[in-house]
Amino acid sequence: MSPVSFLKEHWRIVLLVAFISVALVALFVPGGIVADDSLAGENESVDDNPTNIEYGLGLDGGTRVSAPPTGMTADNLDIEHDEQRQVASALYEYDYENTDLETRDATVRFHEEENRFTAEIFTDEVTPAEFAAALESADVGLEVSEDDIEEGVTQQTRDEIIQTIELRINEAGLDGGSAYQEATLGGQYYIVTEVPGMTPDELRDLLSDRGDVRIVAYYPDEDGNQTNETVLQGEGIADSGVASYNDERGYHYVPITVDGTEDEDENSPASEYQAAMNEHGFTGEGQGRCHIQDREADEFDFDPDDPQWCLLTVVDDEVIDAHSMGDGLADNMRTGTWENDPTFEMIVPSQQDAHFLAVNLQSGALTAPLDFERDQTFTLQPALADQFKLYSLLIGGLAVLTVCGMIFLRYRDPRVAAPMFLTAMAEVLILLGFAAAIRMPLDLSHVAGFIAVVGTGVDDLVIIADEVMDEGDVNSRRVFESRFRKAFWIIGAAAATTIIALSPLAVLSLGDLRGFAIITILGVLIGVLITRPAYGDILQRLLTDK
Template sequence: MVTINYETIQFIKRPRTLLLIALVAISIASVAVFGLQEGLDLQGGSMINLHLSEAVDQDTMNTVTAILDKRLNAFGISDVKVRQSGSQDVIVEIAGVKPEEVERIISTPGKFEAKINGQTAITGADISSVSAAEVTGNRWQVPFSVTTEGAEKFAKIAEGQAGAKVEMYLDDKLISDPELDAGLANGKASTEISVSGGEESKQAAQDKATEIHTVLESGALPVKLEVNGVNSVSAELGSQFEQGCLIAGLLALLAIIIVVSVKYKAPSLIIPIVITTLSELIIILGFASIIHWNLDLAAIAGMIASIGTGVDDQIVMTDEVLARRDRSDRKNIVKTRIKGAFFIIYASAGTLIAAMLPLAYIGFVRGSTGIGMLTGFAVTTVVGVLIGIFITRPVFADYMETFLIQSPKNKMQNVKKGETKVRDKKKGRKTIAREEAERKKKRR
């Protein structure tokens, strides 16, 4: 039967320990329910950088991103992310789709016009809904509905123009020019209209119909944009990256265990350091899961860096406590040493965060291109450091105060005795004999 001593119960009851346990449990549940959102370099996909023709305000940028998101979803792409990068760039991330399949869709301004004898009868703003595209052989047709105002405007211009060409333009390019039916030239408003055309093959007709349907349904972009760059990672390469990250993480954990074991040799210190490190890692993953943060290679590198910083901090705290040989007033000594260690830890954390913030800012301004790709590294490192100094380090300090402040037979003394034995082994026999003789003289 496993028994828990009084010190352990008191340690678990401490508010900071309970908070850590709760956060670890919540993080595990979050990862289990929401999962981890992998970046494109882990799951495979493409990142397309779109550059707007001019800088725009936030409202216009919101319109651009909303239209692009609507277009890509209408095009049949479900796993897509569209986000702004500054005031003149948009980043589009797609998974499992070749970039050339969507470049044309997202870079098309989508300006639609229907003209009769040079007069604009309908614009994209008049379209209220778009029906499913129809393909018969190599012919395609996209029916759509217009608003009442649009229908009245079309009826007025089309009246008496039976047989005239209805020239339909998309981004100033003629896509269809059917003859005006007599039923639409009688001056009566009709909200049901269609655009149609023919291609060289059925597949080409299907592709054209899908493109026209997508652009008409999403509407026109308020500004022109162009593709400024495309980064692609295959699914196979992403899987290799994922396996590599897992191996790197396990090796890092193994290295931590080896270094700490060699340095302290006492399970009472090794196990808490490892548990604290794992807790910090779990909380970081839980945080990423809750906010749907992309875990790309840069973010994983930042996670490993923050974990390494955490282990360094725990070693600093442990060394500060074990450095004092005086056994008198042990409780005050340990607390004073821990306070001194925390001063070093806070100073180090502040320096690291200050170094990471400019990198994070550049990433948010420039987006995931160039140096901005390191945003994940900066943000994950900062989050890991903050979790460490405010949650896991204080709990580790509580552990040392609880279990290393005891009688002379406590674990701290055992560790020091172990160190003394190692030093004694390094002494020569003559030195040990001389010290023993001196002690006997003092007793006499």
């Protein structure tokens, strides 16, 4: 038989073997299908886990923190597009009693699909009455009362927070972490973050940092007094590199590329940064003149006889480094050529600070802070998680042995029982390979899904075997195929019912139930599309003569 004829006749078995091969590569070859060492945990060695399977909170230990975003919302604002910026400016400039807002603390969004405007404030130091008064102060004819203000933030803001947290987890090299939202019965939304291998304090530290990165110019003004001015913000940074070290000059830094794209109404961040450096004297008399020692001070000591020109690296309003303008950078800015290739090095005092800065730059700032006064924390010690891992393995093995025993008692024919058992195990292997390939962190809910897959899979295989052997031995291939098609319609209908029933659990944010539903649905699809047809081919070869 030629290879083409063999593939044509046994393509279902070949497809099954191909999927098993890919699953084995995803499970056991270092890096899996897609190598991505950047996501490997910093404290996890290759020897700790001989496979590429990642474990979630219930099987690896770690912490889950749920906290609502801080903020208030005013929806359905009656404004025009050309008034959007004016309303946003009014929110920043309003004279609040207990705080002063920065641009990051408020926004006015336009929702194109619903054709409506929404204003949001991301702080708990503003009252609903002040929020309403700030909107009315925009002088665009808005009539907003305290009753129109709702607690919480928009879905778009929550999506941005989740995306930022996921990027922050990945950039920090935290293996198996995830972020998602959950809704309470009262309609309040919580942002849930799970990271294996972290303590509650470590995870809160990761989430409590807003991640707002700025470059602040500290220089003498026209009156000779030292003043601060933000000259570059995180949104003006187009790209950033990894934490690096300059061996020649002995300092830690993160390479930065500033956005050189000009807006219709504004100059590019690169040209504005260059202009500010020239205007404030950093490229002239202030070049190299920064001697600040106490970088953690809120206010720096100032000697009028020794003015300072310092560039402060500020993260979440905390100064992490202060340094002067370098010679080469100053020359390029003075001649106006720097904005054509707007790159520089953001210097920090230590490797840890450089890594922290790189993570914040890569992930961006949280749109709104999380309210940790109302957080819910769950933590599991690694030792207990290891016990769960062992128990899960024992329960899975017991389920397999039970299935094997029942198959043998039912048929007592190795031609039927052996392929049935091997096909069911192949289904589990393919599922594990899929989880390893997409880096799905397996948890206790997923283990329950695997056990359910084994049970439902064997049920379908029993239906196939019983249907084709219903009237005794079958020797004709034509008769076998007729009976197999009838059985396949039955298991296809059952699979469709299972998928429809579990789909809401897979889509909705229902915690552990979602993992169970996803694994079960994937197992059903793999069974119907790959393993069940292959089992039929194998059974046909063993039971028919022609």
